[in-house]
Amino acid sequence: MNDSPHYRPLYRQVYDFLLKQIAEGGWRPGEILPSEQQLAVRLNVSQGTVRKALDTLAVDKLIERRQGKGTFVVEQTQESALFRFFRLAQPGGVRAVPTSDSDSLRTRKAKPNEAQRLRLEAGAMVIEIARTRLIDGKPTVFERIVLPKALFPNLDGRTPLPNALYALYQREYGINITTAEEELHADLANRDDARRLGVAEGSPILHIERVAIGLDGTRAEYRVSRCNTTALVYAVQLS
Amino acid sequence: MNDSPHYRPLYRQVYDFLLKQIAEGGWRPGEILPSEQQLAVRLNVSQGTVRKALDTLAVDKLIERRQGKGTFVVEQTQESALFRFFRLAQPGGVRAVPTSDSDSLRTRKAKPNEAQRLRLEAGAMVIEIARTRLIDGKPTVFERIVLPKALFPNLDGRTPLPNALYALYQREYGINITTAEEELHADLANRDDARRLGVAEGSPILHIERVAIGLDGTRAEYRVSRCNTTALVYAVQLS
DNA sequence: GAGTGGTCTAGACCACGCA
DNA sequence: GCGTGGTCTAGACCACTCT
Numbered sequence: 001m002n003d004s005p006h007y008r009p010l011y012r013q014v015y016d017f018l019l020k021q022i023a024e025g026g027w028r029p030g031e032i033l034p035s036e037q038q039l040a041v042r043l044n045v046s047q048g049t050v051r052k053a054l055d056t057l058a059v060d061k062l063i064e065r066r067q068g069k070g071t072f073v074v075e076q077t078q079e080s081a082l083f084r085f086f087r088l089a090q091p092g093g094v095r096a097v098p099t100s101d102s103d104s105l106r107t108r109k110a111k112p113n114e115a116q117r118l119r120l121e122a123g124a125m126v127i128e129i130a131r132t133r134l135i136d137g138k139p140t141v142f143e144r145i146v147l148p149k150a151l152f153p154n155l156d157g158r159t160p161l162p163n164a165l166y167a168l169y170q171r172e173y174g175i176n177i178t179t180a181e182e183e184l185h186a187d188l189a190n191r192d193d194a195r196r197l198g199v200a201e202g203s204p205i206l207h208i209e210r211v212a213i214g215l216d217g218t219r220a221e222y223r224v225s226r227c228n229t230t231a232l233v234y235a236v237q238l239s
Numbered sequence: 240m241n242d243s244p245h246y247r248p249l250y251r252q253v254y255d256f257l258l259k260q261i262a263e264g265g266w267r268p269g270e271i272l273p274s275e276q277q278l279a280v281r282l283n284v285s286q287g288t289v290r291k292a293l294d295t296l297a298v299d300k301l302i303e304r305r306q307g308k309g310t311f312v313v314e315q316t317q318e319s320a321l322f323r324f325f326r327l328a329q330p331g332g333v334r335a336v337p338t339s340d341s342d343s344l345r346t347r348k349a350k351p352n353e354a355q356r357l358r359l360e361a362g363a364m365v366i367e368i369a370r371t372r373l374i375d376g377k378p379t380v381f382e383r384i385v386l387p388k389a390l391f392p393n394l395d396g397r398t399p400l401p402n403a404l405y406a407l408y409q410r411e412y413g414i415n416i417t418t419a420e421e422e423l424h425a426d427l428a429n430r431d432d433a434r435r436l437g438v439a440e441g442s443p444i445l446h447i448e449r450v451a452i453g454l455d456g457t458r459a460e461y462r463v464s465r466c467n468t469t470a471l472v473y474a475v476q477l478s
Numbered sequence: 479g480a481g482t483g484g485t486c487t488a489g490a491c492c493a494c495g496c497a
Numbered sequence: 498g499c500g501t502g503g504t505c506t507a508g509a510c511c512a513c514t515c516t
Contacts (some may be wrong), residue, residue: 011427180476180477182474182475183473185469186445186469205425229425233424236423238323238324
């Protein structure tokens with residue numbers, strides 16, 4: 001029952017098994033999982049143990065449970081992904097909704113800091129996406145998105161890219177972004193910012209760096225955003 | 240068993256009961272709770288039901304469970320509170336540790352925006368604390384903290400204030416800060432910032448507004464911080 | 479009514495901390 | 498060795514959804 005050096009509860013093993021299935025696409029996003037009873041029989045454990053594993057997966061937002069219907073693999077939709085990871089809002093609370101504009105895409109070698117952030121070897125190939133995002137029709141965020149080429153083959157053939165990239169990562173590449181680490185600081189607008197965002201040079205700019213991490217721990221994306229926060233705020237809930 | 244219009248599970252009722260006890264100081268921070276068995280007998284439910292309630296309280300970080308020892312009311316310590324709510328760090332990850340300097344404290348009427356944030360009536364009395372916080376010996380953050388006078392009687396007699404205010408709120412006033420909503424934007428240093436933080440006027444400043452919320456939903460604190468993020472970043476994990 | 483997840487119980491045994 | 502929380506099981510019943 002416990003052949004590893006450290007103790008490993010049964011429900012944890014069930015959790016890992018289900019996680020692996022989802023990660024490898026055994027059940028696709030949006031699909032329904034077998035019922036608790038069926039899983040219990042198949043894995044030869046009690047229903048309560050399956051339940052504990054499923055509850056944990058639900059807390060981690062990988063599955064969704066609906067009473068009377070079943071358990072479903074969470075689908076990264078435009079709305080859900082934006083709500084989770086796009087933090088700009090009107091002061092006071094209402095979330096802002098961006099649209100994308102003017103993507104450009106090229107392939108090149110990773111710069112040292114990018115390689116370090118993405119845990120790549122020096123000089124590995126990356127894809128860089130540059131785009132301006134509009135809020136209420138005004139250019140508000142300019143961002144450079146850097147992806148390991150190895151993880152995203154043929155991405156260049158998919159332009160124009162959708163507004164919600166994480167749904168694309170999940171659907172086309174099986175990469176499920178579950179967490180992101182962001183680092184923010186204040187900066188002054190340089191000439192580039194001024195041109196792209198229509199502000200004066202020297203205006204305040206919120207600089208955001210993000211590393212997005214997949215459910216298996218893969219560092220799949222490094223993103224630098226330059227935001228005009230004259231009319232918006234970055235909203236976050238600490239708990 | 241269910242006398243309310245909406246269905247309310249047993250473990251939820253147990254949760255609410257325990258929460259009320261903790262909120263009202265029935266068990267003080269750091270104290271041990273009765274064992275699961277004892278609670279089950281006292282409340283006339285099964286041990287499993289008590290367990291589910293306790294597990295939920297642990298997720299909410301109100302109690303801490305230690306195998307072999309018991310269940311304890313979480314104590315807001317200097318370290319834990321800073322780690323949870325103070326987000327400034329070195330780029331790359333190491334958390335910064337601030338010290339406080341030069342507190343000043345006065346009582347006055349709430350300004351309209353403060354009253355709105357704290358859900359107070361117009362013109363209610365508030366306490367304002369102003370202080371500069373040092374990181375590595377350098378003034379880095381200047382903050383104004385606004386508290387409803389009604390919630391914090393006799394606070395003026397407690398100067399100098401400790402660096403970790405939330406431990407004070409909990410210990411002396413029974414106010415348990417569990418969540419905080421923050422809104423950030425980039426700004427330029429004004430003359431005040433320049434003087435207090437030792438930067439040039441017009442330097443970039445990270446402006447942070449926080450509303451801290453107690454476990455019963457009370458809005459207990461409104462805080463505005465002006466940060467010099469030349470050498471630091473605001474680090475946050477999205478999930 | 480049949481099938482799903484959600485709640486509740488009772489009891490056995492395991493891992494941990496301490497005296 | 499005892500008491501604590503942690504795991505696991507088996508079974509009953511409840512609430513919700515769909516047909």
